[in-house]
Amino acid sequence: MRTYPFVTLDVFTDRRFGGNQLAVFPDARGLSDAEMQALAAEFNLSETTFVLPPEDPANTARVRIFNRTAEMPFAGHPNVGTAFVLADRAREGRLRFEEPGGLVEIELERDAAGAVLAAIVAAPQPLTIGAALPAGPIAACAGIPPGGILTARHAPTLASDGGNPRVLLEVTPEALAAAAPDHAAFRRAVETLPALGGRLSLYLYRWDGERLRARMFSPLSGTPEDAATGSAATPLAGFLLSLTGAEQQALEILQGVEMGRPSLLRTTARRTGGGIRATVGGGCVPVLRGEALL
Incomplete structure (x- = not known):
């Protein structure tokens, strides 16, 4: 039996049980597309993310986002939540996620002690x-x-x-x-x-x-x-x-x-x-x- 750790977060909020729920699999290596979709459907949240090694080592990770029925090219709260989970991988306060919709750049805001206060996600394409x-x-x-x-x-x-x-x-x-x-x-x-x-x-x-x-x-x-x-x-x-x-x-x-x-x-x-x-x-x-x- 294979095991895959996950975390859940409430996103766009400063308190538990507010905001939008998200599940994150920080290491999704070995999961098939069908298994990712099945896990997203099982969690029954608006989105679930799966983190993979980046294709370009200059980037932080390749992130795949699934809703209950399909993969998404880009989404906001999954990037915010995944950024919190991967904050220790940030370089100069930034993360770069490879996604089907394009390269997503995320800036982290931290307090004086280094704790992450917010993640600011740049949409990957112009309007x-x-x-x-x-x-x-x-x-x-x-x-x-x-x-x-x-x-x-x-x-x-x-x-x-x-x-x-x-x-x-x-x-x-x-x-x-x-x-x-x-x-x-x-x-x-x-x-x-x-x-x-x-x-x-x-x-x-x-x-x-x-x-x-x-x-x-x-x-x-x-x-x-x-x-x-x-x-x-x-x-x-x-x-x-x-x-x-x-x-x-x-x-x-x-x-x-x-x-x-x-x-x-x-x-x-x-x-x-x-x-x-x-x-x-x-x-x-x-x-x-x-x-x-x-």
Whole structure:
């Protein structure tokens, strides 16, 4: 029998049982693709990560991220949590993870004693803005009336910066509170809206003073609602910057409140010669340790 140690963490929080849960296998050598997917499904968390030696020794590790049903090219909270686990491998305060979505650079913030306070993840690609989508089918997916979507600034819009594309939509406070994913409407949208490419994740947000409140639904990939979604927060930060004339901005996003797992995601976005680049950062708390038996 083979044994594989793992740890679990709560990410984008400073306390246990808040934030978004993550499982990390610090040494996944010998695991097959099918075994990684099976373990991710067994943990039944939004994501599980598997750490392998890097292909380029200049980098820290090769990191593979699986949700309940498939491998992901990039995701935010898995990188934050994995960075905490691998913090002792950092060179000059930085980690570099090889992922299908590109090379992910992570900066660690430490206190005076050297303990890690936060990990700041740079999205591996510049912002890509995709198709604008009709409000009616998207509202149906979120279980809200079409009038709950605000379109003065933008229509529901696909965007990505290395992860799976997300549909970004601004909603009223009432709609954000009442929203609930409608699985049948998600399936209809995927079947009837070719721009989605066969997959659909919604990132709903509203302004709350200078901060954003957000929720994320992705039921077709096994996550009806996510407590903290870094790979949606970074394209949102970049997309909102693209709607202004500013060179850069920083935004805090509060997510997971409706699930009882409040999460705080700190984002930045800036214009560069190669497009708009974004980061997301936050804290992390270890929760469990154990071994998988295979």
